[in-house]
Each structure stands twice: as C-alpha cells, then as structure tokens.
Amino acid sequence: MARSVKLKVILSCLLITLLLAPSFAFGDVTASSALDSGLMFNLVKLPSLEWKAQTGFQIGYRLFLSSNSIYNRDNFKRPFHAGFLFRVDYFSFGSSALLSDGNLYRGFHGYGLGLGASLLFAPEAMTIFNVQAAFVADASAQIRVSEYLGTPLAGAQIAGTGSFGIRLSEVFRLENRTFNLLVRVPFGYTTMAGASMISAGLSLGFELGNAPSRDERAP
Amino acid sequence: MRKTNLKSARLLQFLIPFTFFLTVSSCSLFLSAPSLPARHALVIGIADYQSTRINDLFYTDDDAMSMADLLAAQGWDVEETLIDSDASKAGIISAIQNLLESVPKGDYALIYYSGHGTESNGTSYLVPYDYDINSNSKLISEDELAALFSSYAKTDNLIFIADSCFSGGFIPDTEVLDAVPSDYSASRFSTKEAFPFFAFKNLAALVQNNADSDGTLVPMVISAAGSLEFSYEDFRPEAYNYLKLYQHGIFTYFFLKAAYFGDVNRDGFVTATEAYHYATSSIAKEWNRKYGTWGWDFYPHISGGLRDIVLFSNKP
Numbered sequence: 001m002a003r004s005v006k007l008k009v010i011l012s013c014l015l016i017t018l019l020l021a022p023s024f025a026f027g028d029v030t031a032s033s034a035l036d037s038g039l040m041f042n043l044v045k046l047p048s049l050e051w052k053a054q055t056g057f058q059i060g061y062r063l064f065l066s067s068n069s070i071y072n073r074d075n076f077k078r079p080f081h082a083g084f085l086f087r088v089d090y091f092s093f094g095s096s097a098l099l100s101d102g103n104l105y106r107g108f109h110g111y112g113l114g115l116g117a118s119l120l121f122a123p124e125a126m127t128i129f130n131v132q133a134a135f136v137a138d139a140s141a142q143i144r145v146s147e148y149l150g151t152p153l154a155g156a157q158i159a160g161t162g163s164f165g166i167r168l169s170e171v172f173r174l175e176n177r178t179f180n181l182l183v184r185v186p187f188g189y190t191t192m193a194g195a196s197m198i199s200a201g202l203s204l205g206f207e208l209g210n211a212p213s214r215d216e217r218a219p
Numbered sequence: 220m221r222k223t224n225l226k227s228a229r230l231l232q233f234l235i236p237f238t239f240f241l242t243v244s245s246c247s248l249f250l251s252a253p254s255l256p257a258r259h260a261l262v263i264g265i266a267d268y269q270s271t272r273i274n275d276l277f278y279t280d281d282d283a284m285s286m287a288d289l290l291a292a293q294g295w296d297v298e299e300t301l302i303d304s305d306a307s308k309a310g311i312i313s314a315i316q317n318l319l320e321s322v323p324k325g326d327y328a329l330i331y332y333s334g335h336g337t338e339s340n341g342t343s344y345l346v347p348y349d350y351d352i353n354s355n356s357k358l359i360s361e362d363e364l365a366a367l368f369s370s371y372a373k374t375d376n377l378i379f380i381a382d383s384c385f386s387g388g389f390i391p392d393t394e395v396l397d398a399v400p401s402d403y404s405a406s407r408f409s410t411k412e413a414f415p416f417f418a419f420k421n422l423a424a425l426v427q428n429n430a431d432s433d434g435t436l437v438p439m440v441i442s443a444a445g446s447l448e449f450s451y452e453d454f455r456p457e458a459y460n461y462l463k464l465y466q467h468g469i470f471t472y473f474f475l476k477a478a479y480f481g482d483v484n485r486d487g488f489v490t491a492t493e494a495y496h497y498a499t500s501s502i503a504k505e506w507n508r509k510y511g512t513w514g515w516d517f518y519p520h521i522s523g524g525l526r527d528i529v530l531f532s533n534k535p
Binding site: 094143151 | 422
C-alpha cells in the first residue's frame with residue numbers, strides 16, 4: 001500500500017476512534033469530542049512591513065475530558081464545568097493582498113496540536129429555540145507545524161489559542177449519545193518567521209457526548 | 220453502494236477544489252488598488268567560456284536574453300545584460316555593485332544568472348566567463364555574493380535567481396527547513412513527503428529557529444537546483460534526442476512560462492513563490508518524469524520567510 005494511503009487510513013482510524021471516545025469513558029471521567037470548521041482571518045505583520053489580512057479556513061477536532069458529566073441534567077444546576085482540552089487543527093491561509101510597498105505575505109498551511117482547559121457555563125434558564133444552551137470557552141497552548149504554500153519549506157511555531165461561543169445541547173439524541181451544535185469564535189496569537197499573527201474567525205461544529213439515559217436521570 | 224460511492228466521490232471532487240479555491244482566492248476580498256514600486260534588474264548569461272577547458276553551454280545566453288525581454292515587457296528596468304565576455308568576475312561584481320547602489324530603498328532589485336555553477340567543500344560558486352580551471356580565485360562564492368548584498372543593497376526587496384548547477388548553496392538560512400534534499404532524486408524522495416508533518420522530524424530545532432527569527436527581510440533566492448546537484452539545459456541541436464522543445468535551461472524555460480501560467484490565486488500577480496511553484500511542478504511533470512531514470516532529475520529551491528515579492532503582473 002502506498003505510504004500516503006497508509007497515512008490516510010491511520011489518520012481516519014485515529015479520528016473515528018477519537019470521535020467515539022465518549023463511548024470509552026471510564027470512572028468519573030467523561031469525554032466529549034467535537035468537530036468544527038470555519039472561516040478564519042489572520043492579521044499578520046513583519047516588523048518592517050505593514051499589517052495585512054490573510055483569509056483561510058480551519059478544521060478542528062477537540063476532545064474534552066471532565067470529571068463531571070457536563071451532559072447530566074442534574075449537573076446543569078451547577079452552571080460551571082471545567083475540563084481538560086486536547087485539540088488538533090488543520091489550518092490553511094492564502095497569501096495576502098499586495099501591501100502598499102509591493103510586498104505581500106506568503107500563504108501557509110499546517111497542523112496544530114494543543115493542550116488546554118475548557119469552561120462551560122450553562123444557566124438552566126438559558127434556552128435558544130427551546131434548546132438548552134450554554135456558553136463555552138477554552139484556552140490552549142498549541143504546537144504547530146506549517147508549510148509555506150507552493151514550497152517544500154516546513155517550520156514550527158508555538159501558538160496561544162482560544163475560543164468562545166455557544167453550545168446548543170442535545171439537538172439530537174440517540175440512546176445515551178447526544179449531539180450538540182457549536183458556534184464558536186476561535187482566536188489565536190503566534191509569531192511566525194518574526195511576524196506577529198492575530199487570527200480570529202467563526203466556526204460551526206457538532207459535539208458528540210454522553211448523557212445518562214432518561215431513566216437514569218434524577219427526577 | 221456503487222451509487223453512494225460515486226456520489227461521495229463527486230462530492231469530494233467538488234469540495235476539495237472548492238476549499239482550495241476558497242483559501243487561495245479569498246485574499247481578493249482585501250484587494251485594494253495595488254501598485255508596484257520601481258523595479259530594476261541585472262541579467263547575466265554565460266554560454267561561451269573563455270577557457271577552452273570549460274565545456275561551453277548552449278542556451279544560457281538565450282536564457283538571459285529571454286529573461287531580459289520578459290522583464291522589460293513586464294515593466295522592469297533592465298539596467299544591464301551581461302552576456303559571455305561581459306560577464307567576467309570583475310564585470311559581474313561591478314554590475315551587482317552598481318545595481319545595488321543605484322536602487323533606492325523600497326524599490327525592487329533582481330539579479331538573474333544563467334551559466335555554469337560549481338561546488339567545493341560544501342560551498343557553491345558561480346562560474347564567471349574568465350574562470351580559469353587552475354585557479355578558484357575567479358569563482359564567485361555564496362559568501363562573496365552574500366557580502367555584496369549586505370554591503371551594497373539599500374533595498375530590502377532583493378531577488379536573486381540562479382539557473383546553474385549547485386545553486387542551492389546560495390539560499391540563505393531562515394527559520395524553516397527545506398523538505399527536499401539538496402541532492403534530490405525522484406526515485407529516492409517523493410515530494411509528497413514535503414508537507415507539514417515533515418517538520419516533526421526536527422520539531423525542537425524548528426521551534427527554536429522560529430523563536431530566534433526577528434523578521435529581518437533577507438534576499439529572496441530561487442535556485443534551479445540543490446546545493447549538491449546539477450541543473451540541465453535542453454539538448455544540443457546535433458544531439459539525437461534534440462526535440463526543439465525547450466531551447467533554454469530547463470528551469471528558465473518553465474520560469475519564463477510562469478509569467479503567463481503561474482498565477483495560482485488569479486489575483487493578477489505572479490509572485491516569486493508562485494513562479495517557483497509553477498517551474499518546480501512543471502519540471503517534476505515534464506522533465507524529471509522523462510529523464511529521472513537517467514539520473515538527470517533535479518529540484519529547484521527557494522528561500523524561506525513570510526514575505527513574498529511580485530515578479531510578474533497581468534494587470535495593465
């Protein structure tokens with residue numbers, strides 16, 4: 001089997017395993033996983049050049065680990081939930097438009113691996129379209145590998161990333177598996193090749209989590 | 220099942236180009252009326268060497284003249300074109316000094332060289348017209364060239380393009396790692412390996428390089444070949460396999476074509492990176508595939524950094 005095919009198979013298996021991670025929750029630790037993607041804007045500046053925007057997109061996978069099930073309706077009475085976050089992102093940005101001095105910024109793409117913390121604030125009265133909603137926020141440190149588009153030049157950076165947004169809980173439910181919708185504003189800061197980069201965007205995603213069956217719920 | 224697969228394949232066929240298009244073309248959202256600064260060029264081509272002990276080349280003078288014509292047509296001010304005997308070591312150095320001293324800060328300066336290149340103990344050299352095989356003093360080393368650039372250049376927008384053997388040595392160090400080896404061989408290295416995961420091989424060093432980088436603009440260098448490999452030109456007319464196809468150095472042939480076909484994001488400009496990408500992928504498809512089995516495959520290289528420079532424009 002060709003090497004690239006093998007890699008794709010391994011990555012697909014890894015992704016599916018991670019997506020189904022909530023099924024393998026053990027002890028008091030529960031997990032939920034989310035996939036999201038969205039448009040991103042990157043403001044970039046080299047010291048001797050001006051700020052310019054690059055546009056692109058980001059596809060991310062997030063795995064939340066929490067000691068309390070954030071899907072347990074009982075737990076919603078306690079509005080704050082915190083947990084660990086593991087995230088993998090693919091990002092791609094096109095080259096910028098021309099700067100006033102005739103230079104421009106190269107496009108790049110790459111992958112990020114991050115570890116951080118996630119918070120969920122779910123006031124019980126907060127509903128949108130009759131669906132329980134929650135504020136979500138997270139912050140993580142990420143190590144990124146990237147490549148300038150159209151070249152074989154690879155580099156690595158450390159980035160600070162975060163996001164805030166709203167989660168609509170249990171939009172769809174299958175047995176004890178819940179499907180939640182996520183609308184997020186991801187943002188981040190990094191330096192790349194001496195340039196400062198501030199990124200922000202809007203992403204949509206879905207989250208797969210565990211919930212107690214209706215029989216198990218407290219009255 | 221078959222229908223489902225077909226549908227999925229069609230969906231993917233749509234989605235993949237769509238996302239690529241979205242990324243590379245969305246920058247046009249931010250296009251304002253762009254203007255390019257004044258652009259100046261020095262073009263050097265050496266085919267007939269003074270010494271009879273050096274094999275003459277066949278198309279490098281044509282490379283230089285075609286490049287000068289293209290640049291002039293693109294609005295570049297070609298300050299000087301050195302062909303053959305004009306391109307002695309003293310002539311080349313003097314022309315580079317004159318160019319760099321005359322180009323004010325903010326303007327573009329481009330130096331193009333097509334001719335022999337050589338390598339010794341890890342150092343790459345340009346081979347001027349008056350090079351004598353008994354003495355290396357007539358060569359121009361990568362260090363000499365870098366010293367010329369740093370001593371005389373007032374502008375940060377400096378581009379050096381070398382279509383010569385071993386020219387990868389002229390690429391300055393930056394924060395990135397070039398995934399393609401300096402002695403590329405299609406049979407030993409797949410360019411599919413050259414994607415971001417490659418960086419994991421030297422992750423700590425690359426993170427450190429990135430942290431150390433202060434964003435100083437370094438000259439942008441594009442080389443036809445790696446620092447340990449040859450670059451090639453078309454076959455001579457008397458050769459049995461002469462196809463009249465290229466009639467240039469192979470790299471230069473495709474680089475010239477990039478002015479017309481290299482605008483990947485269709486913003487009206489062909490940047491140095493886009494031209495490099497077009498030339499590199501064309502060489503891989505059209506030359507390396509045919510002649511790689513003869514061991515004649517090669518791979519161009521480009522310098523790193525976040526900054527890119529516009530070489531050609533399709534805008535009036």
